[in-house]
Amino acid sequence: xxxxxxxxxxxxxxxxxxxxxxxxxxxxxxxxxxxxxxxxxxxxxxxxxxxxxxxxxxxxxxxxxxxxxxxxxxxxxxxxxxxxxxxxxxxxxxxxxxxxxxxxxxxxxxxxxxxxxxxxxxxxxxxxxxxxxxxxxxxxxxxxxxxxxxxxxxxxxxxxxxxxxxxxxxxxxxxxxxxxxxxxxxxxxxxxxxxxxxxxxxxxxxxxxxxxxxxxxxxxxxxxxxxxxxxxxxxxxxxxxxxxxxxxxxxxxxxxxxxxxxxxxxxxxxxxxxxxxxxxxxxxxxxxxx
Numbered sequence: 001x002x003x004x005x006x007x008x009x010x011x012x013x014x015x016x017x018x019x020x021x022x023x024x025x026x027x028x029x030x031x032x033x034x035x036x037x038x039x040x041x042x043x044x045x046x047x048x049x050x051x052x053x054x055x056x057x058x059x060x061x062x063x064x065x066x067x068x069x070x071x072x073x074x075x076x077x078x079x080x081x082x083x084x085x086x087x088x089x090x091x092x093x094x095x096x097x098x099x100x101x102x103x104x105x106x107x108x109x110x111x112x113x114x115x116x117x118x119x120x121x122x123x124x125x126x127x128x129x130x131x132x133x134x135x136x137x138x139x140x141x142x143x144x145x146x147x148x149x150x151x152x153x154x155x156x157x158x159x160x161x162x163x164x165x166x167x168x169x170x171x172x173x174x175x176x177x178x179x180x181x182x183x184x185x186x187x188x189x190x191x192x193x194x195x196x197x198x199x200x201x202x203x204x205x206x207x208x209x210x211x212x213x214x215x216x217x218x219x220x221x222x223x224x225x226x227x228x229x230x231x232x233x234x235x236x237x238x239x240x241x242x243x244x245x246x247x248x249x250x251x252x253x254x255x256x257x258x259x260x261x262x263x264x265x266x267x268x269x270x271x272x273x274x275x276x277x278x279x280x281x282x283x284x285x286x287x288x289x290x
Contacts, residue, residue: 004034004288006264008062008272009079009191009219009247011254012038013128014046015066016136018252020128021046022053029057031259034288035269035281037062037081037247041132042094042101044085051282058286062272063279066191068097069177073168074201076190078177079219082276083186090184093172098132100170105133111165112138112158118145135159136254151254174202175213182214185278187271189217189245194229204236211240216275221246221262243268 011017012024019027021038028036036059038050047063054061064081083090109120118141126140127133139154148154158165172180174190181188190210194200207215219225220233221244237244246262249255269289273281283290 003263003266004269005032005260006035006266006269006289007033007248007250007260007262008035008037008064008081008189008245008264008269009039009066009222010036010250010259011040011066011252012046012050013131013252014043015040015132016134016251016254018254021050024250024252025050025053025057025059025061028259029059029284033059033260035060035062035264036259037064037079039064039066039079039081041066041134042068042097043132044083044094045130047085054282054284057284058288059284060287060289061282061284062269063282064186065094067094067177067181068101068169068171069174070168070171071174071202071206075168075171076174076193076201078174078181079189079191080177080181080184080186081189081272082279082281083181083184084278087184087278090180093176093180097169097171102133104167104169105135105138108135108165108167109138109141116142116145116147116158118142118147136251140254152256174206175209178210178213178215185276187216187275188214189219190215191219192222192224192249193218194220194226194233195222195224196226196229199226199229200232207236208240211242215242216272217243217245217268219247220244222249223257223261224249243271
């Protein structure tokens, strides 16, 4: 029997995707996936809706989140699978990150608004109530105003770091992110760590420090990871006993990424389940991952 079809990185409208959690898991089932992870940015608030929907689908849901971390001006995201969503440390840190994202987005919009006809109300109109506000919502507002053609164009143009409107948001270090996820009973995986023309965004000493703190794996098969970076990641995974994942980083119509365009092997899924103590996958009726 072929390996199940598992996609471990997707986003709903709770953060910067365009589909509500229930619609996202239904789309995953329609795409033929056997398993999907919901990994919204810095929040688990979409879990309940996704869980309710998957109980009627032949699909296994891996609840998770994508934690924002930084090294200087470099953004390094850490996927956290099967955490305890009520863990006090994780709840406090994600709340702080979301508040920082909100104030940073507001400052960026104020600056953009000095040169372009866009307001904070335009941005809020693009976000679901309670969503983690970020640059994608600003991009959608720019599109709605006719200032950019789509999200990708907005990130190449007005929202590009060189535009003069950009500013980084405050976030913990990757080491702290790994520690927080492990303390919440979850399994940490570095997201798309080679999504740069320079290759991997950290050196081997940095990775070794994360491994010592409990890093479980690295996301290798992702459309933004460059080929030479993937080779390095596979070498490190073998050297340090890390599992590897493959994922779409699906955002609905917010990005061209398609559900299931990269997949995760069953052995990596099993490793995540075996290591996690914070929560468990939710198995829908008839799922091959039961």
